[in-house]
Amino acid sequence: MSNTRIRIDFMRGRRVAALLSMIAILIAIGSLALRGLEFGLDFTSGTSVRLNFSQAAPIDAVNSELEQAGYEDAVVVNFGSDRDIRILLPLDPNAEAASEAEQAALTGEAIAALLGERVDTGVILLGSDYVSAKVGEELAEQGGLGMLVALGIIMLYIAVRFQFKFSVGAVVALAHDLLFTLGIFSLTGMEFNLNTLAALLAIIGYSLNDTIVVSDRIRENFRTLRKTEPVETVNISLNQTLGRTMITSFTTLLVLFSILLMGGESTRGFAIALIIGVIVGTYSSIYVASNVIIFMKVTREDLLIPVKEGAEADGAMP
Amino acid sequence: MLNHYPAWKNLLILLAMVLGVLYSVPNLYPDDEALQVTHESQQLIQADLDNITTALEAAQLATIGQELNDSGILLRFDGVDEQLRAKTAIEDALTDDYIVALNLAPTTPGWMQAIGAGKMNLGLDLQGGVHFLMEVDMEAAVLGRMEDNLSNVRSILRELRIRTRGLTMVDSSHIEVRFASAGDRSRARSELIDNFPELQFQNREANGLFLLDLRMTEDTMLQIQRDTLQANRTTLLNRVDALGVAEPTVQQQGSNRIVVELPGVQDPAQAIRILQRIATLEFHLEAGPGAPRSSFETYDYVAPEGVFTVNVDNDVILQGDRISNVRPSLDQNGLPQVQISLDAQGGNQINRVTRDNVGRMMDILLIETRSRTNPGIDENGEEVEEVEFYEDRRLISHARINSALGRQFVITGLTQREAMDLSLLISSGSLAAPMTIVEQSVIGPTMGRENLEQGIRGVQIAAVLVVFFMLLYYRVFGLAANAALIMNIVLIFAVLSSVLPATLTLPGIVGIVLTVGMAVDANVLIFTRIKEELRNGLPPQQAISAGYDRAFTTILDANLTTFLVAVVLFTIGTGPVKGFAVTLMIGIITSMFTAIVGTRALVNLIYGRRRDLRSLSIGIAPVKPAAGKN
Numbered sequence: 008m009s010n011t012r013i014r015i016d017f018m019r020g021r022r023v024a025a026l027l028s029m030i031a032i033l034i035a036i037g038s039l040a041l042r043g044l045e046f047g048l049d050f051t052s053g054t055s056v057r058l059n060f061s062q063a064a065p066i067d068a069v070n071s072e073l074e075q076a077g078y079e080d081a082v083v084v085n086f087g088s089d090r091d092i093r094i095l096l097p098l099d100p101n102a103e104a105a106s107e108a109e110q111a112a113l114t115g116e117a118i119a120a121l122l123g124e125r126v127d128t129g130v131i132l133l134g135s136d137y138v139s140a141k142v143g144e145e146l147a148e149q150g151g152l153g154m155l156v157a158l159g160i161i162m163l164y165i166a167v168r169f170q171f172k173f174s175v176g177a178v179v180a181l182a183h184d185l186l187f188t189l190g191i192f193s194l195t196g197m198e199f200n201l202n203t204l205a206a207l208l209a210i211i212g213y214s215l216n217d218t219i220v221v222s223d224r225i226r227e228n229f230r231t232l233r234k235t236e237p238v239e240t241v242n243i244s245l246n247q248t249l250g251r252t253m254i255t256s257f258t259t260l261l262v263l264f265s266i267l268l269m270g271g272e273s274t275r276g277f278a279i280a281l282i283i284g285v286i287v288g289t290y291s292s293i294y295v296a297s298n299v300i301i302f303m304k305v306t307r308e309d310l311l312i313p314v315k316e317g318a319e320a321d322g323a324m325p
Numbered sequence: 326m327l328n329h330y331p332a333w334k335n336l337l338i339l340l341a342m343v344l345g346v347l348y349s350v351p352n353l354y355p356d357d358e359a360l361q362v363t364h365e366s367q368q369l370i371q372a373d374l375d376n377i378t379t380a381l382e383a384a385q386l387a388t389i390g391q392e393l394n395d396s397g398i399l400l401r402f403d404g405v406d407e408q409l410r411a412k413t414a415i416e417d418a419l420t421d422d423y424i425v426a427l428n429l430a431p432t433t434p435g436w437m438q439a440i441g442a443g444k445m446n447l448g449l450d451l452q453g454g455v456h457f458l459m460e461v462d463m464e465a466a467v468l469g470r471m472e473d474n475l476s477n478v479r480s481i482l483r484e485l486r487i488r489t490r491g492l493t494m495v496d497s498s499h500i501e502v503r504f505a506s507a508g509d510r511s512r513a514r515s516e517l518i519d520n521f522p523e524l525q526f527q528n529r530e531a532n533g534l535f536l537l538d539l540r541m542t543e544d545t546m547l548q549i550q551r552d553t554l555q556a557n558r559t560t561l562l563n564r565v566d567a568l569g570v571a572e573p574t575v576q577q578q579g580s581n582r583i584v585v586e587l588p589g590v591q592d593p594a595q596a597i598r599i600l601q602r603i604a605t606l607e608f609h610l611e612a613g614p615g616a617p618r619s620s621f622e623t624y625d626y627v628a629p630e631g632v633f634t635v636n637v638d639n640d641v642i643l644q645g646d647r648i649s650n651v652r653p654s655l656d657q658n659g660l661p662q663v664q665i666s667l668d669a670q671g672g673n674q675i676n677r678v679t680r681d682n683v684g685r686m687m688d689i690l691l692i693e694t695r696s697r698t699n700p701g702i703d704e705n706g707e708e709v710e711e712v713e714f715y716e717d718r719r720l721i722s723h724a725r726i727n728s729a730l731g732r733q734f735v736i737t738g739l740t741q742r743e744a745m746d747l748s749l750l751i752s753s754g755s756l757a758a759p760m761t762i763v764e765q766s767v768i769g770p771t772m773g774r775e776n777l778e779q780g781i782r783g784v785q786i787a788a789v790l791v792v793f794f795m796l797l798y799y800r801v802f803g804l805a806a807n808a809a810l811i812m813n814i815v816l817i818f819a820v821l822s823s824v825l826p827a828t829l830t831l832p833g834i835v836g837i838v839l840t841v842g843m844a845v846d847a848n849v850l851i852f853t854r855i856k857e858e859l860r861n862g863l864p865p866q867q868a869i870s871a872g873y874d875r876a877f878t879t880i881l882d883a884n885l886t887t888f889l890v891a892v893v894l895f896t897i898g899t900g901p902v903k904g905f906a907v908t909l910m911i912g913i914i915t916s917m918f919t920a921i922v923g924t925r926a927l928v929n930l931i932y933g934r935r936r937d938l939r940s941l942s943i944g945i946a947p948v949k950p951a952a953g954k955n
Contacts, residue, residue, distance in 0.1 A: 281835075
């Protein structure tokens with residue numbers, strides 16, 4: 008490789024970056040512990056009432072009417088179009104209905120009647136559903152378990168293909184990206200629903216992809232640049248992959264922003280989650296994974312291919 | 326050096342492209358709005374179609390196609406409006422036993438359907454429909470089995486004349502039998518142990534009595550749960566079929582839940598009515614010739630020779646819950662029959678009755694509890710719909726008693742078809758354990774369509790932007806990458822529509838978007854590498870070859886790791902997580918193929934055979950190193 012010029016000395020700022028990352032992650036963990044996540048109805052039990060208005064729904068008026076009628080904990084959101092709203096209500100434990108589903112139906116009718124009388128005579132009840140929390144918990148457990156198993160398998164694969172230190176780097180970067188994204192959801196109070204969960208899963212894929220590409224180059228350079236210091240080798244690798252990192256992030260963000268702007272309400276959550284994930288994922292593949300590898304004192308010897316294969320591989324290099 | 330692919334590789338790409346287009350094209354044919362008319366128990370006939378046609382004519386509605394087939398009557402309409410009005414008109418004209426379901430009918434040409442090319446299944450979030458999560462009462466299932474055991478133990482001990490000081494069910498998995506002497510207990514134990522292999526026996530002494538504890542093993546309880554869930558799922562599947570839904574999902578979730586998704590169905594009340602139908606069986610004797618009018622009821626019996634009436638005696642000789650197993654089989658002469666196994670008590674009961682009534686006819690009644698809504702007036706004088714429950718009784722078997730029956734007996738004299746139907750009716754007619762709906766939701770067709778349209782619009786605009794950028798940045802190579810990108814999307818659609826029975830959901834679309842991003846990434850990796858090799862002074866042909874080779878390991882590592890994640894998610898996750906994992910897995914495979922093999926073939930085609938190639942159109946000119954010459 009003759010292209011070993013360093014255009015940007017990424018690793019110079021690595022201690023500052025590590026500090027910033029740690030602070031950000033601590034804030035994220037703190038917020039998750041104290042504030043938690045604003046779980047959508049996918050994860051909490053309650054009643055969801057969907058209504059269609061004859062004109063743009065006056066959310067403020069709906070809110071105050073609901074409050075006066077005794078539905079203090081109701082959350083009113085626009086849904087799909089500005090004429091459609093969704094009202095989320097916790098279950099009333101004192102209700103006389105035989106089942107939660109029936110309670111949901113009754114609540115829906117009561118609210119539609121109330122708003123039809125007070126706000127908009129043309130209001131149509133689109134549906135009122137009961138969502139049980141147990142289901143959400145089961146899914147969240149599965150999602151959490153899935154992530155843990157996935158992390159384990161990734162570590163194993165990278166340990167075999169690369170080296171254990173790279174496994175740690177990739178997994179730390181992954182955890183960093185996921186915690187950061189979750190932290191932002193917690194701090195801003197954006198709704199966390201199944202689509203957001205799907206986005207988190209996609210972030211695993213994206214962050215990993217980015218980290219592996221960089222790690223791959225680091226591995227290659229450790230093998231070919233014999234007299235360079237590890238920090239410099241990492242720096243060179245980051246510079247070589249910088250163009251690709253930027254272009255890929257750019258095209259992916261292009262896709263995500265068009266979904267955010269065009270995709271409507273139902274896809275907004277995951278577009279936002281993924282945009283955060285892609286940005287932080289790009290950052291982490293430069294600063295988190297590489298940082299961990301250097302911190303763990305990666306050496307050329309770690310990556311030397313066993314002699315027999317090594318002879319072949321070296322022969323192939325010009 | 327020249328870059329070219331062997332002919333077989335080019336042919337393979339061509340073949341993949343042709344198949345991809347062929348199997349994704351059906352998605353471009355819009356479905357017709359349709360109504361599916363079925364009957365809860367009978368085959369529909371031409372007369373039904375005539376009735377419907379008359380009703381539609383009266384309502385001045387026109388169909389654009391009608392069809393009478395094994396699964397019912399399918400009517401196609403021009404638009405949702407007509408479809409909905411027709412539904413009301415038909416429902417008014419037919420009785421409550423008919424089911425009129427909103428449906429979508431494919432319009433793909435016959436030859437496409439013949440080669441298995443069809444449309445993608447859309448999830449509820451994209452198409453609308455109803456979703457139920459039903460929980461099976463496992464406690465009841467285990468308890469039911471143990472109650473059976475209790476009465477069986479009691480009757481066996483009575484038959485053997487072993488005296489007990491009482492039997493108690495301590496809890497749903499534990500029976501306690503008390504004896505006055507150790508001798509009685511050991512005699513009972515040795516008799517019972519052969520009859521109940523699924524129970525564990527243990528001796529115990531308390532208050533001067535000799536106790537025998539019968540406990541259900543953990544394995545047996547799990548087995549019962551599995552069987553119950555399976556049996557309930559089968560029952561639900563049969564009932565869902567009666568609804569005539571195009572692509573129903575009846576899926577096990579966890580250890581005690583069943584998910585039922587009915588795309589296109591917009592009336593949950595009707596679906597619930599059918600899904601939660603309660604059915605039981607009763608065994609009766611046929612009333613004797615001179616029986617008083619008050620001692621029997623008359624039923625129609627549909628036999629192959631025609632319909633005739635049967636007088637069924639009012640006394641129940643056996644309840645259906647005594648049946649432990651039913652299956653169709655063949656007798657020693659190869660004639661179809663239905664084998665019925667009863668529990669011990671049921672065996673005794675039927676034996677007592679039948680040994681005195683050999684030669685008479687035995688009848689089986691299927692009793693279903695259903696609900697119907699009637700218009701009514703409530704206390705405020707407003708019109709409301711009242712739900713009324715009623716019993717529907719049907720004679721499903723009428724057969725001669727040839728000898729005294731025991732715990733196991735057969736019903737013969739049936740056709741193959743009848744034997745199948747009867748055993749299905751008996752085994753699926755009733756649910757193995759009660760079920761409750763723990764979650765239900767209805768997603769409107771407009772909301773589903775909006776989700777789909779917005780999702781697709783998002784992907785389209787994204788694709789256009791990415792294509793434009795790649796072309797601008799990588800020129801001719803960008804063109805190759807774009808061709809590969811389009812082919813990738815076509816292949817994903819083809820696989821999702823025809824090869825895998827996957828259902829596309831909103832998270833699934835995210836999966837596709839991610840793979841589109843990753844497919845572009847593979848090409849970016851390759852092209853950056855080629856540029857780098859050019860910068861290092863390699864001649865264009867070598868640079869192309871080296872770029873593809875070196876980038877390959879990186880792409881493979883990155884994609885394999887992501888693929889592993891997708892596999893884990895697919896194995897562990899349910900519902901939306903699974904949908905996402907499926908599209909991600911498919912996307913990774915197709916994108917590796919198109920981004921590496923596909924673009925290489927195009928690049929080879931454009932540049933590969935030119936010996937005098939001096940430069941490549943790969944965007945921003947590579948920085949030439951001082952010593953380099955190209």
